[in-house]
Amino acid sequence: MSVSVAFLGLGAIGTPMARHLAIPEFSLAVWNRTAAKAQAFAAAHQARAAASPADAVRGASFVVTCLPTSKAVETLLDGPDGLLAGLAAGTLVVDCTSGDPATSQRIAARLAERGIGFIDAPVSGGVIGAENGKLTIMVGGDAALLARAMPVLKAMGEKIVHCGAVGAGDALKAVNNAMLAVHIWSVAEGLLALSRAGVKPEVALDVINASSGRSNSSMNLFPERVLTRAFPRTFRLALLDKDVMIAAQVARDEKVPSPLIQMTAELFRAAHQALGEEADHVEAVKYLEQMAGGEIS
Ligand code: NDP
Numbered sequence: 001m002s003v004s005v006a007f008l009g010l011g012a013i014g015t016p017m018a019r020h021l022a023i024p025e026f027s028l029a030v031w032n033r034t035a036a037k038a039q040a041f042a043a044a045h046q047a048r049a050a051a052s053p054a055d056a057v058r059g060a061s062f063v064v065t066c067l068p069t070s071k072a073v074e075t076l077l078d079g080p081d082g083l084l085a086g087l088a089a090g091t092l093v094v095d096c097t098s099g100d101p102a103t104s105q106r107i108a109a110r111l112a113e114r115g116i117g118f119i120d121a122p123v124s125g126g127v128i129g130a131e132n133g134k135l136t137i138m139v140g141g142d143a144a145l146l147a148r149a150m151p152v153l154k155a156m157g158e159k160i161v162h163c164g165a166v167g168a169g170d171a172l173k174a175v176n177n178a179m180l181a182v183h184i185w186s187v188a189e190g191l192l193a194l195s196r197a198g199v200k201p202e203v204a205l206d207v208i209n210a211s212s213g214r215s216n217s218s219m220n221l222f223p224e225r226v227l228t229r230a231f232p233r234t235f236r237l238a239l240l241d242k243d244v245m246i247a248a249q250v251a252r253d254e255k256v257p258s259p260l261i262q263m264t265a266e267l268f269r270a271a272h273q274a275l276g277e278e279a280d281h282v283e284a285v286k287y288l289e290q291m292a293g294g295e296i297s
Pocket residue numbers: 009010011012013014015032033034037066067068069072076096097098099123124125126127234235236239240
């Protein structure tokens with residue numbers, strides 16, 4: 001008998017994740033705020049388009065959410081069409097949102113009052129990793145709940161890591177993405193300075209990528225997206241801004257000196273404001289180029 005699963009949030013990464021759950025082992029219901037996306041998904045896959053969050057989760061053993069923020073997940077709980085109207089005791093909510101620990105802990109506590117489990121399970125690996133089912137999934141919450149969720153997580157991801165209590169996955173994801181932001185910004189500053197000093201960016205990256213300054217940004221993002229000026233839209237700058245803000249908050253909450261993360265949060269907030277909601281995260285480079293009055297070339 002197939003296991004009943006609901007997936008809420010068919011965005012850039014949610015859609016390819018949900019595709020891995022549209023298999024005979026699972027009976028899948030999908031819900032999306034813009035209903036047309038859920039209907040298109042259901043027409044193309046073995047899935048039912050649900051009319052509301054409550055409708056999607058009714059009777060489900062597992063509920064996977066993948067929304068921009070934990071606050072968006074929390075807002076979905078209440079109301080006649082909300083998650084709590086459809087969820088039953090014994091269901092497990094797997095929140096793949098890159099969320100914030102405090103809100104995840106609040107959601108977990110509210111669900112626990114009704115005997116509903118919750119784990120935070122943000123992902124890394126990008127849209128390509130989601131398409132290939134090769135995501136890394138970092139989990140916060142009870143180990144027994146993680147063990148129960150494993151068949152669902154394994155369908156979407158390759159490396160599944162238990163990070164600690166509820167919120168630990170969110171915290172780790174935010175710090176990882178703060179480091180991504182630092183790398184993007186530092187490579188951009190370095191290549192701009194070098195191009196003014198007469199070193200071509202291709203030459204600079206050739207050396208850096210064989211040396212100790214290399215990173216995923218220098219090895220992949222800059223050659224594929226910046227030097228080509230392609231800047232494909234795969235992960236919105238607005239979401240990276242949110243992630244760095246969460247990391248900055250975690251560092252402040254823990255009273256850890258964190259000038260670099262705090263400054264990076266400011267820079268990415270400013271870049272997000274300047275470039276808008278649809279800009280890709282790598283386009284933060286364009287914000288620095290505007291300040292510098294020239295492109296990396
Ligand atoms: P998108 O912006 O592409 O999609 C967001 C999804 O959430 C859409 O389905 C949107 O619905 C829905 N949504 C937005 N606001 C609300 C709301 N208030 N209530 C209900 N639904 C809402 O985001 P991604 O898919 O890229 O990202 C989802 C999560 O995954 C984020 O937390 C992100 O940080 C994380 N992530 C993304 C990666 C990527 O490469 N894209 C990589 C790793 C993590 P609608 O269709 O109506 O707009």
